[in-house]
Amino acid sequence: MPTVPGTVIPDPVSQVAGQGEFVITPTTGIRATGDGLPVANYLGELLRPATGLPFPVGDTGDITLVIEAGHPAGGYDLVVTTTGIRLAADDAAALFAGAQTLRQLLPPAIEGRAQADAEWVVAATVIHDYPRFAYRGAMLDVARHFFDIATVKRYIDDIAMLKINVLHLHLTDDQGWRIAIDRWPKLTEIGAATQVGGTGGGFYSHDDYRDIVAYAASRYVTVVPEIDVPGHTNAALASYPELNCDGRSPAVYEGIEVGFSSLCIGAERTYEFFDDVITELAELTPGPWIHIGGDESLTTPEADFLTFVSRAAAIVASHGKTVIGWHELGRSTRLPAGTIGEYWSFTTAQADAAAHALSFIQQGGRLVMAPADVAYLDMKYDDSSTLGLTWADGATSVPDSYQWDPAAILPGIDDDQLLGIEAALWTETLATIADLESMAFPRIACVAEIAWSARPSVPRNFADFAPRLAALGLRLDAAGIGYYRAPEVAWHH
Ligand code: ACM
Numbered sequence: 001m002p003t004v005p006g007t008v009i010p011d012p013v014s015q016v017a018g019q020g021e022f023v024i025t026p027t028t029g030i031r032a033t034g035d036g037l038p039v040a041n042y043l044g045e046l047l048r049p050a051t052g053l054p055f056p057v058g059d060t061g062d063i064t065l066v067i068e069a070g071h072p073a074g075g076y077d078l079v080v081t082t083t084g085i086r087l088a089a090d091d092a093a094a095l096f097a098g099a100q101t102l103r104q105l106l107p108p109a110i111e112g113r114a115q116a117d118a119e120w121v122v123a124a125t126v127i128h129d130y131p132r133f134a135y136r137g138a139m140l141d142v143a144r145h146f147f148d149i150a151t152v153k154r155y156i157d158d159i160a161m162l163k164i165n166v167l168h169l170h171l172t173d174d175q176g177w178r179i180a181i182d183r184w185p186k187l188t189e190i191g192a193a194t195q196v197g198g199t200g201g202g203f204y205s206h207d208d209y210r211d212i213v214a215y216a217a218s219r220y221v222t223v224v225p226e227i228d229v230p231g232h233t234n235a236a237l238a239s240y241p242e243l244n245c246d247g248r249s250p251a252v253y254e255g256i257e258v259g260f261s262s263l264c265i266g267a268e269r270t271y272e273f274f275d276d277v278i279t280e281l282a283e284l285t286p287g288p289w290i291h292i293g294g295d296e297s298l299t300t301p302e303a304d305f306l307t308f309v310s311r312a313a314a315i316v317a318s319h320g321k322t323v324i325g326w327h328e329l330g331r332s333t334r335l336p337a338g339t340i341g342e343y344w345s346f347t348t349a350q351a352d353a354a355a356h357a358l359s360f361i362q363q364g365g366r367l368v369m370a371p372a373d374v375a376y377l378d379m380k381y382d383d384s385s386t387l388g389l390t391w392a393d394g395a396t397s398v399p400d401s402y403q404w405d406p407a408a409i410l411p412g413i414d415d416d417q418l419l420g421i422e423a424a425l426w427t428e429t430l431a432t433i434a435d436l437e438s439m440a441f442p443r444i445a446c447v448a449e450i451a452w453s454a455r456p457s458v459p460r461n462f463a464d465f466a467p468r469l470a471a472l473g474l475r476l477d478a479a480g481i482g483y484y485r486a487p488e489v490a491w492h493h
Helices: 036-051 092-105 149-160 206-218 234-239 268-284 302-318 327-331 353-362 398-402 433-440 443-452 462-479
Strands: 014-023 063-067 076-080 085-089 121-129 135-141 166-170 222-229 289-293 322-326 340-343 367-369 418-425
Touching: 014 076, 036 063, 036 092, 063 092, 076 092, 085 092, 092 121, 135 149, 135 443, 149 166, 149 206, 149 433, 149 443, 166 418, 206 222, 206 268, 222 268, 268 289, 268 302, 289 302, 302 322, 302 327, 322 327, 327 340, 327 353, 340 353, 353 367, 398 443, 398 462, 418 433, 418 443, 433 443, 443 462
Parallel strands: 063 085, 135 166, 135 418, 166 222, 222 289, 289 322, 322 340, 340 367, 367 418
Antiparallel strands: 014 121, 076 085, 076 121
């Protein structure tokens, strides 16, 4: 039978239609054991509210989740027949990805939190699927505007639905320091007291942060914390005079300019500070990566920048973590083995960005691609956008965010040199969950598909994707997730 296009986003590697459908009834249960049990419990939680059905989890059930060897890395097999559903994968994270596919095979009303009237059926199908990239990231800037734990958890659920498995939290910037550091308490006493625009602010205690990390783990999402240094540090500089070369703290900053701040590179205290921060952060971070920023340090002289980067990266490595940095970090030729560069220039590289990014490859590392002109979700969609910015080559339409390929940006790069891709949501203009979701959706679905779905043999065609986005729109409506009704999509209402 031929592969038929379904409505699942990201598009599975292969999906073949079967005969008939599986009908969910009050006795439908979810069968799982061992590491499959948390996924079964998650699936049950997902399916119960809208159906009003019990979905018992245990040793019997027509929906079977199986962990077994033999599936591609990160992939799963999903078979739906008239008598049952079998979802199998090598590990729980891949099983969870398969559960997201199963979710999208159900009627959109499944996304509602109140009991809904719908025919709870799944059309028979055979899906074989696996990801293109291991790292499928979403970045959230909690520094320009602070977002509480509930908002971050909701965003984790938003991204997990699309098989995004990394949440990069931009924890520090000129406008705010958002993670408590016990040894340097003024970072949050002073540095977290405000945000862009001057009202609000806040930070995560260690327990808050552990709560976020644990919630993310329950969705098989790894949190990558970012401490952006040596630039983007006004909040730290405002908190501690000793971090400034002249020993004087600047005022806190509530605007949206970039590139004006720098730690004092020549002072040993700077490295004691950074080591203390990384010591506490590494202890809070079960994942392998810590991001140290490195972007837009426009007032740091080149020699100082290079000195700082090699010392800061070595500190992170000494705590057993792999360094990630924005592509400017590639100006250094003394990065620890395996350092990951995050490329944020455009799909046509600007100035030295390509050379800086390729430097990570030359030093044995890999890249995460987050090209700002297509994968920065805070860019305006078009002239009608009231939120967002335009510096990344103007507005970014929904087709723009879909029609690009991460392996086609830099010369000599193939998928092997890419750890993955990331959609970034900067928050200079975004203050609420509604703001976040209206800028993320639907473009984050475009980026998620590029991160997961196999590289196409011909360039991605938005016309093929648009009907699936329209189908996703019905799910977002049911879930109460606001999104931009892009004019290029024939939404179902
Ligand atoms: C960045 O957008 N400055 C990473």
